[in-house]
Ligand SMILES: NC(=O)c1ccc[n+]([C@@H]2O[C@H](COP(=O)([O-])OP(=O)(O)OC[C@H]3O[C@@H](n4cnc5c(N)ncnc54)[C@H](O)[C@@H]3O)[C@@H](O)[C@H]2O)c1
């Protein structure tokens with residue numbers, strides 16, 4: 595057996611952990627910081643608390659508050675120009691995956707030449723990046739600990755990923771209190787994204803014993819807590835569980851990558867702007883049924899992990915996970931493709947683009963055809 599497993603960030607976890615931010619910043623001797631967030635994080639009152647912490651550290655700062663969901667190359671370049679002009683030497687990113695991914699991408703351009711679009715793919719970032727303190731407010735993408743930044747190239751109309759250990763945040767402040775204000779639909783969508791990460795990385799053809807261990811542990815915590823966090827957004831034990839589950843799961847997919855669910859979701863978001871978690875969740879159960887044909891034993895591992903009773907008949911048990919995930923998406927109000935505004939006339943174009951997604955290379959079932967993708971889209975419609 596031989597494999598590589600990469601972990602980097604210093605993680606400060608716990609309710610109220612945000613209070614540690616000023617001390618962490620001081621530890622870096624930053625001369626000037628950029629604080630990155632979006633309008634929702636500002637409206638929730640979280641951005642102001644972060645700014646107050648940066649002021650307590652007594653360093654100059656600039657704010658970039660123009661993050662959009664599914665951030666684009668253009669927004670990255672705009673923020674990078676501002677960061678370079680202000681000569682910032684560190685970042686504080688507070689928000690969901692969109693804010694943290696944007697900060698990671700801007701950070702690439704602080705120490706590496708050219709445009710962000712040149713860094714798509716794996717291990718393209720040659721120079722180390724500046725300190726980045728990631729403060730997640732959703733649970734979540736795990737972007738706070740992963741080596742991934744997901745961006746949209748609006749010219750090519752693709753969602754692509756920069757995957758590089760150089761872009762991992764140096765510090766994480768994981769404060770479950772910051773997720774209290776997440777609306778229920780976002781809690782459901784981002785939570786289903788996390789569950790997708792656990793499941794896809796567990797069955798990935800890059801999986802190793804260490805990624806499998808983290809995927810199973812992450813899934814069991816997420817599956818137990820997501821319905822509770824959706825039923826009552828003030829259930830802080832559930833919120834805390836979700837944040838912990840995301841971090842554990844992040845260690846898995848950061849190393850084992852993802853699969854066909856994300857290939858379809860990225861294509862849907864690139865063309866029609868679908869929220870990432872919703873796009874994943876609506877196809878996840880069907881892709882799991884599809885993948886079950888090639889990795890039935892692993893499907894049973896996942897089913898057992900979430901407490902499902904297995905019969906011992908592999909031909910039946912391999913579908914239990916997909917069935918349970920379908921029931922969960924219904925319970926949480928995940929929208930179908932048609933409810934998310936997708937029209938059947940676009941299926942053909944979407945299927946062609948899904949087949950070009952590099953992430954398909956990690957999916958356990960290979961030889962995916964256009965007909966397969968069309969069938970999955972039809973089921974999720
Ligand atoms: N880097 C990675 O490893 C990785 C993994 C998965 C997904 N992603 C990417 O992350 C992005 C999605 O991130 P996301 O799902 O966290 O959503 P998001 O960051 O786009 O946020 C969704 C919405 O929730 C709001 N919001 C966030 N926190 C809030 C809070 N505490 N209170 C109230 N509102 C709040 C935001 O303002 C926004 O309107 C996608 O672009 C996706 O591709 C990255």
Ligand SMILES: [Fe+2]
Nearest residue numbers: 735787791870
């Ligand atoms: Fe995701």
